[in-house]
Amino acid sequence: MPTLRALSAAATAATLLAATSATATTATAAPAAAATASTAATATATPAAPSPPPPPKPLLTDAQVDKAVARLDQTVRDMMRRTGVPGVSVAVVHQDEVVHLQGYGLRRTGENARVGPDTVFQIASLSKPVSSTVVAGTLTAPDEWDRRAALPGFSLKDPWVTEHVSTADLFSHRSGLPDHAGDLLEDLGYDQAYILDHLRLEPLTPFRASYAYTNFGFTAAAEAVARAKGTSWQKLAADTLFKPAGMAHTSTAFAAFADAPDHAATHVRNANGTWSPRYVRDPDAQAPAGGVSSTARDMSRWLRLQLGEGRLDGKQIVPADTLARTHLPEIVSQQPAPPQNRTGFYGLGWNVSYDDAGRLRLSHSGAFDLGANTSVTMLPLEELGIVVLTNGAPVGLADAVALDFFDFAEHGRPTADWLGLAGTLYAQMEDASRSPTDYARPPASPEPAEDSAAYTGTYDNPYFGKATVTADDKGALTLSLGPKPERFPLAHYDGNTFSFETRGENAVGRTGVTFSDGTLRVEYLDADHLGTFTQP
Numbered sequence: 001m002p003t004l005r006a007l008s009a010a011a012t013a014a015t016l017l018a019a020t021s022a023t024a025t026t027a028t029a030a031p032a033a034a035a036t037a038s039t040a041a042t043a044t045a046t047p048a049a050p051s052p053p054p055p056p057k058p059l060l061t062d063a064q065v066d067k068a069v070a071r072l073d074q075t076v077r078d079m080m081r082r083t084g085v086p087g088v089s090v091a092v093v094h095q096d097e098v099v100h101l102q103g104y105g106l107r108r109t110g111e112n113a114r115v116g117p118d119t120v121f122q123i124a125s126l127s128k129p130v131s132s133t134v135v136a137g138t139l140t141a142p143d144e145w146d147r148r149a150a151l152p153g154f155s156l157k158d159p160w161v162t163e164h165v166s167t168a169d170l171f172s173h174r175s176g177l178p179d180h181a182g183d184l185l186e187d188l189g190y191d192q193a194y195i196l197d198h199l200r201l202e203p204l205t206p207f208r209a210s211y212a213y214t215n216f217g218f219t220a221a222a223e224a225v226a227r228a229k230g231t232s233w234q235k236l237a238a239d240t241l242f243k244p245a246g247m248a249h250t251s252t253a254f255a256a257f258a259d260a261p262d263h264a265a266t267h268v269r270n271a272n273g274t275w276s277p278r279y280v281r282d283p284d285a286q287a288p289a290g291g292v293s294s295t296a297r298d299m300s301r302w303l304r305l306q307l308g309e310g311r312l313d314g315k316q317i318v319p320a321d322t323l324a325r326t327h328l329p330e331i332v333s334q335q336p337a338p339p340q341n342r343t344g345f346y347g348l349g350w351n352v353s354y355d356d357a358g359r360l361r362l363s364h365s366g367a368f369d370l371g372a373n374t375s376v377t378m379l380p381l382e383e384l385g386i387v388v389l390t391n392g393a394p395v396g397l398a399d400a401v402a403l404d405f406f407d408f409a410e411h412g413r414p415t416a417d418w419l420g421l422a423g424t425l426y427a428q429m430e431d432a433s434r435s436p437t438d439y440a441r442p443p444a445s446p447e448p449a450e451d452s453a454a455y456t457g458t459y460d461n462p463y464f465g466k467a468t469v470t471a472d473d474k475g476a477l478t479l480s481l482g483p484k485p486e487r488f489p490l491a492h493y494d495g496n497t498f499s500f501e502t503r504g505e506n507a508v509g510r511t512g513v514t515f516s517d518g519t520l521r522v523e524y525l526d527a528d529h530l531g532t533f534t535q536p
Contacts, residue, residue: 056358060382060409062094068409069100075404076104079419085373085392086275087115087264090401091300095383096308098300107391108265109275117297120249120263121389122281124366126374127252127292128218130241130302132171132326132349134288135225136310137240137318142325145171145348151224154196161207170221171348172330173213176204178528180506182216182286187504188464188482192285196220201463203528211331211346215289218349222288233288244317245305247298254282257293264391266371275392279370281505290366299387303376306362307383326350327362327380363402367394367426369505377402384409396422435523439491439499439510447495452477455496455515459533464525467533479513481522 069092076088086109092100103115123130139145145168155162161176169175181202182195190198195216205212226233234252242250249260257263258280265277283291294302301312310318326348333351334344345352351363359381366374371391375398378385386405388398400419407414449455452471459467468480469490477490479500488500496515502508502524511524518535525531 053358056381058382059357059359060379060384064409064412065094065099065382065384067412068405069094071408072100072401072405073102073104076102076401079397079400080105082419083392083395083397083423084269084273084275085390085395085397086267087119087391088397088401089115089117089119089121089264089296089389091117091296091303091387092405093300093303093307093383093385096304098304101296101300103296107263108277109267113262115264115391116262118249118262118295120257120260120293120295121374121391122257122264122266122283122293122368122372123299123374123389124283124290124368124372125215126364126366126376126387127288127290128171128349129306129326129362129364129376130250130292130294130349131218131222131237131288132347133302133306133318133323134237134241135167135171135222135348136322136326138225138229138236139319139322142321144322145325149221149224151196151220151227153193154220154224155200157200157202157204158207161204165207167221167225168325168330168348169208170214170217171326172346173211173217173333174208174331174346175214175217176207176210177202177212177214177217178205179212179214181212181214181528183506184525185464186216186285187506188486189484190285190465190482192219192223194483195285196223198463201530208331211333215286218289219286237288237292241302241317242298244315245301245312247294247301250292250294250298252287252291254284254291254293260293263293264389266368266393267391268369268371268393269395277371281368281370281372283368290368294389296387296389299376299389303378303385303387306378307380307385327352327360365394365399369393369507373398375399375402377406379406394426396420396424396426433508435508435511437493437512439493439512442493446493449492449496449498451475455520457535459520459535461530461533463530464522464533467520467522469520479520479522 076090080088087105087107089103090100091098101117103117103119105115107113107115107119146166149165149167149170165175182199185195199216222233226236229236237252266279266281267275267277268279269275305312305317309320310316310323327350328347329345329352331346332343333346336343353361355361359379361379363377371393373390373392373394375388386402388401390398396419399422403418404414452475455477456469456471470478479488479490490498490500490513493499498513499510502511508524514521519532521532
């Protein structure tokens, strides 16, 4: 389903981090083990409870970090050569200093303009930890995250859940909404108001007991915060974070990105391995979840603020306690699996994990299949963080640069081919999203279709709206969907089943359309059983 591909934006870094090895398991566990053994040996009555392990300590030296930074240029260039990604920008912060800030490659293929530290990129789902920083900046106490997210025009299928769902529930993807609920409506051209209103038709899984990544649930919560403050999300983000933090080239509006003279066009990879700026991705409908654009320089300031507990250049911009709440686990997002058997968590806009040394690791990836891939990783205890921005569709480079950097800092060498691993994971997710039926290869002897008049007409759907099927003078069918509408030529497959090539951020190749007794079912729209349209 399309959601598997989109999920890679959040899950790829978390999945790969779960495979990394830690360096200090024995060093941190040994004192506790010795204390426990000693206590057990001397106990004569009720055994004393084992002593808790000591709190984790920083393990990286300045020299280790310096060596990792020194090889970054070569790492980025090697990975760009292997993938062909046109442009990259990287920032590294250590102990409140920007120790690396560099752009690489081209802003747009076919032109000469180079990427620099002030080139504006669309950061996709890296918007989520930025947006949780904004919300943290509006609060006065951590428990205010648990207030109800009340927004006119937004409700969920269960009225009780609607009355109790909080900002924290929606920012941690534990509301019960299905994976990527609403994204397909955005692809068809519906606006934010329509999408948020129609989330009420989505089926729900158990509230606060199930994790499913939802851009528009996240967006609803952010918009509710802005409305409670009597302003727009765009103005709230600017006034609360971007202006006070000196993030002069950061915005939540697509127009600001498009109008920036120094911006990186989005690119997709062609069949021959070259890259082209073929698509434009306007994410305004989900601005808090995926609509931020920024530069490596601005993101370095945000990293300093994050690692500085909300403080930047001597000024407390975001309260330390409300920001710290965003770094805590809110829901299990990844069950433990061999070989490391580590559990992954999601906080408030962050993937949250702990290594074998007990150190907190925060990360998030961002991905537009239409042409952007980004990554952030922080080890707060080490006061170390990296942001990687790219102007190419996800092939693993952004995640791999960050993973390789931390791996080298820990071990003095990369312990894995992170680009190969990340690229394979993205490719697997893309393959999993496609239909199990290869509609490009109809059966050798298909059942004939009926006359085109049997299919033409208008069909209604409470979630996706109206669908219209028309035929030209040769009987060729076209399906129209969405408010604009989007037109999709139908190709016959077998009997009353046709197919079309999907388009947009959540495109999955060819998908099926099946007609039956006055209904049509669009396969890729039916993941949550909402994809059947009925003639009046």
